[in-house]
Amino acid sequence: MDYGRPVEFGYFVIPDATQPMRALEQAIRADQAGVDLIGIQDHPYQHRFHDTWTLLSVIAARTSRVTVFPDVANLPLRPPAMLAKAAATLDLLSNGRVELGLGAGGFWPAIQAMGGPARTGGESVSALEEAIEVIRLVWSGGRGLRFDGRFYQLAGLNAGPPPAHQIGIWLGGYKPRMLALTGRNADGWVPSLGYLKPEDMGEANARIDDAARAAGRDPSAIRRVLNVGGDLTAEDYATLVLERGFDTFITSPDAGDAFIEEVVPKVRELVAAGRGSG
Numbered sequence: 001m002d003y004g005r006p007v008e009f010g011y012f013v014i015p016d017a018t019q020p021m022r023a024l025e026q027a028i029r030a031d032q033a034g035v036d037l038i039g040i041q042d043h044p045y046q047h048r049f050h051d052t053w054t055l056l057s058v059i060a061a062r063t064s065r066v067t068v069f070p071d072v073a074n075l076p077l078r079p080p081a082m083l084a085k086a087a088a089t090l091d092l093l094s095n096g097r098v099e100l101g102l103g104a105g106g107f108w109p110a111i112q113a114m115g116g117p118a119r120t121g122g123e124s125v126s127a128l129e130e131a132i133e134v135i136r137l138v139w140s141g142g143r144g145l146r147f148d149g150r151f152y153q154l155a156g157l158n159a160g161p162p163p164a165h166q167i168g169i170w171l172g173g174y175k176p177r178m179l180a181l182t183g184r185n186a187d188g189w190v191p192s193l194g195y196l197k198p199e200d201m202g203e204a205n206a207r208i209d210d211a212a213r214a215a216g217r218d219p220s221a222i223r224r225v226l227n228v229g230g231d232l233t234a235e236d237y238a239t240l241v242l243e244r245g246f247d248t249f250i251t252s253p254d255a256g257d258a259f260i261e262e263v264v265p266k267v268r269e270l271v272a273a274g275r276g277s278g
Contacts, residue, residue, distance in 0.1 A: 001205060003220040005247035007237075007271055009264050010037025012071055012227060012250045013059075015050040023050065024058055026253045031063035033260045038063075039071030039101065039190075039227070039250045042078075045110035053078075053086055060094040068094070071227065071250065072101035072172040072190060076116040076124070080131035080152055084138035088163040096165035100135070101190050103172045104128040125177050127151040132169055132185050139163055170225055179204055183211025188223035190250075196226075201244045223247060230255045234263050238270035 011030050013023045027038050038059055042052040056068045068090075073083060083100075091098040104124035105111060112118050119127060130149040137145050137154065141162040147154040170188030171178060174196060182189045189208060196204065209219035225248040226240065232251075240246045251259070 001202065001245040002242045002275070003222075003224065003245055003247065004275070005220065005223065007241055007268055008036040008248045009260075009267075010039055010067075010248065010250040011035055011253045011255075012039045012041065013253060015040050015052055015055050016048065017050045018048055020050075023055060024062060027059040027066070027068075028062055030253060031066040033257065035066055035260065037067045037069065037099075037248070037250065039069050042070045042072065042074045042103070043107070043110075044074060044077050045107070045114045056098075057090055057093075060090055060097060063097075065097075067097045067099060069099040069170070070101050072103035072170070074105060074111070075102055075128055075131055076105040076111050076119065077114060080134040081138050081154065081157065083131075084135040084159075087135075087167055088139055088161055091163035091165065091167055092161060094164075096163075098163070099168045099170060099188075101170045101172060102128060102131065104178065121175075122177075123151075125173075125181065128171070128178075129181055129185065132181075135169065139167065168223060170223065174204070176207055179207040180211040183208040183213075183217070183219070183222065184215045186222065188225055190225040190227065192227035193229065198244065201246075205245045225250065227251075230259075234266035234270060237263070237267040238274060241267075241271050242274040 013026050015023050030038060040052045040056055043049055052070050060068050087098055087100050108118055130152045134147055134152050138159045139162055141160040143158050145154045145157040145159055168187035170190040171182045171186045172190050174191060212219040224246040226246045227250045230252045
């Protein structure tokens, strides 16, 4: 199962506020080294973490080429209309270097402790589906926008500014309903290895693909982004591309210079050979 998409690599940078400048320094080094993406987890209730969106904004301002994204944004604590505005603004200020990872939410007692809602699993997926529609409406820059959902509403919003490019919405999820939503409505899927087992990848991709086709979409248009640990070989990555359908990998900055200088080129060589173009 290979969707033929270009292979990219990124780092997940921990937003550790106990070492305030470390995450920014890691991101700057990654940009200079040629990493494609920087992802930041979003747990606003974690007292040892920076605010993710503020950190992404500073990283975008201090880098020149790397794409930044929340991996994934905590939707229950970030109203979708405001999240869309923030993403569009940062996309404009960074010359189109923003993508948007979205999660339905988790750690509900911590979310409630910060003033967020309490939702069941089913409610959180329904809210996420509404949020995707709201976000895209806001990005449209339309006037007098209205949306009357169960969880979110727009009541005559004059939206704008639109983003610099068509920001991708990547969903983090594993269960059938989230996978189907990804296939119908999202631009990418961003699970984590460990939560997602290799033996489950085929079925998960098939659920996304089936939902995409039912919605009249090409499954290969959906990006497959995998958060991984730092202990995979070049051959492991190539297998994940050629046999498991993934095209983008987010790993730890602790992988070091050897990852960018040796592993990444080897993966691309193996994938090109596997696709018959090497």
